[in-house]
Amino acid sequence: MKAKIHLxxxxxxxxMKIAPLYHALVGESWAxxxxxxxxxxxxxxxxxxxFQDLGLPTPHIHLGVGSGSHAEQTAAVMVAYEKVxxxxxxxxxxxxxxxxxxxxxxxxxxxxxxxxxxxxxxxxPRLPMNRPIIAHLEAGLxxxxxxxxxxxxxxxxxxxxxxLWTPSxxxxxNLRREGAAEDKIVRVGNIMIDSLEMMRAQIEAEAYFAELGxxxxxxxxxxxxxxxxxxxxxxxxxxCALLHDIARKTAIVFPVHPRTxxxxxQAGLLSELRANSAICxxxxxxxxxxxxxxxxxxxxxxxxGGVQEETTYLGVPCFTMRANTERPITVSQGTNQLCTLQNxxxxxxxxxxxxxxxxxxxxxxxxxxxxxxxxxxxKYLCA
Numbered sequence: 001m002k003a004k005i006h007l008x009x010x011x012x013x014x015x016m017k018i019a020p021l022y023h024a025l026v027g028e029s030w031a032x033x034x035x036x037x038x039x040x041x042x043x044x045x046x047x048x049x050x051f052q053d054l055g056l057p058t059p060h061i062h063l064g065v066g067s068g069s070h071a072e073q074t075a076a077v078m079v080a081y082e083k084v085x086x087x088x089x090x091x092x093x094x095x096x097x098x099x100x101x102x103x104x105x106x107x108x109x110x111x112x113x114x115x116x117x118x119x120x121x122x123x124x125p126r127l128p129m130n131r132p133i134i135a136h137l138e139a140g141l142x143x144x145x146x147x148x149x150x151x152x153x154x155x156x157x158x159x160x161x162x163x164l165w166t167p168s169x170x171x172x173x174n175l176r177r178e179g180a181a182e183d184k185i186v187r188v189g190n191i192m193i194d195s196l197e198m199m200r201a202q203i204e205a206e207a208y209f210a211e212l213g214x215x216x217x218x219x220x221x222x223x224x225x226x227x228x229x230x231x232x233x234x235x236x237x238x239x240c241a242l243l244h245d246i247a248r249k250t251a252i253v254f255p256v257h258p259r260t261x262x263x264x265x266q267a268g269l270l271s272e273l274r275a276n277s278a279i280c281x282x283x284x285x286x287x288x289x290x291x292x293x294x295x296x297x298x299x300x301x302x303x304x305g306g307v308q309e310e311t312t313y314l315g316v317p318c319f320t321m322r323a324n325t326e327r328p329i330t331v332s333q334g335t336n337q338l339c340t341l342q343n344x345x346x347x348x349x350x351x352x353x354x355x356x357x358x359x360x361x362x363x364x365x366x367x368x369x370x371x372x373x374x375x376x377x378x379k380y381l382c383a
Contacts, residue, residue, distance in 0.1 A: 140171025189364030
């Protein structure tokens with residue numbers, strides 16, 4: 001009997017983290033791997049297109065949850081996934097990142113109780129409890145800011161998970177400080193880099209930046225979506241003023257998140273951005289096109305988590321509009337800087353005036369993380 005493994009995907013970063021692991025697992029004779037799409041990102045540009053780009057099949061299970069408040073979304077995923085768990089009874093549930101679906105599926109899996117008779121079927125992996133093993137990919141990241149919903153999701157997920165796959169030494173130390181058992185912590189590296197390397201040939205062949213009339217190194221990329229930046233009209237107005245200011249020196253490409261677009265429209269700011277010929281507003285773009293923009297830009301202005309990692313790996317200056325980051329290694333070793341409205345413009349100007357930044361790629365950010373995760377799963381399920 002093969003070990004049944006559920007890979008939970010919900011939002012853009014999840015898809016990229018799941019893809020290399022899915023491709024690594026499907027070749028293993030001992031594993032039956034199923035993709036579970038919760039539907040947290042339901043926009044085709046933010047979900048379906050990513051599956052196509054990353055060579056993923058149509059999800060085996062689609063919960064179709066959609067949007068809602070944090071409580072509504074988390075509760076809806078829990079209810080829907082609990083039904084799937086009772087019917088499918090996977091041996092392992094792999095959750096990734098820190099979105100609402102991550103904690104929701106973790107909670108559902110932690111509280112489910114399987115039929116002991118089914119667990120005793122010949123060839124079935126040994127489960128320490130009458131429930132699936134829960135593994136968290138990208139465990140141990142901390143911003144130490146509990147006003148961020150993602151931080152709450154990270155903390156709760158890591159407390160409940162049985163396996164904690166970390167990307168960096170600081171994540172290991174965070175988990176140890178919180179009391180995680182040493183045998184639960186396995187440093188595997190950064191799975192996002194696996195996706196980047198898996199797609200590198202397509203990314204470099206795309207030339208999307210040229211289709212937009214841009215020159216290599218002649219523009220910056222902007223991504224903004226966090227509530228602290230885009231939900232308050234005053235903050236959003238100040239950020240738009242910043243973009244207009246930056247655009248006086250260099251072109252800007254801004255793929256606009258649906259949440260951000262809605263707030264820009266409500267604040268009457270979208271038309272002003274559209275009127276600026278140096279600012280190119282886009283709908284959300286697929287992974288290959290987005291990374292083609294990042295590969296060829298002079299800097300990235302963001303509040304995202306994953307982009308901090310990708311820019312560090314590529315050596316692209318990254319300016320993160322946040323007071324903290326759950327990925328401090330991108331600051332201590334990489335090209336990332338935490339910025340405020342008061343200092344970000346001068347920092348971007350400085351980056352544009354120099355040729356490259358001194359940075360190094362963190363250990364195990366090598367495109368081979370999926371293989372280390374598969375080895376960990378096999379050791380746990382097939383011992």
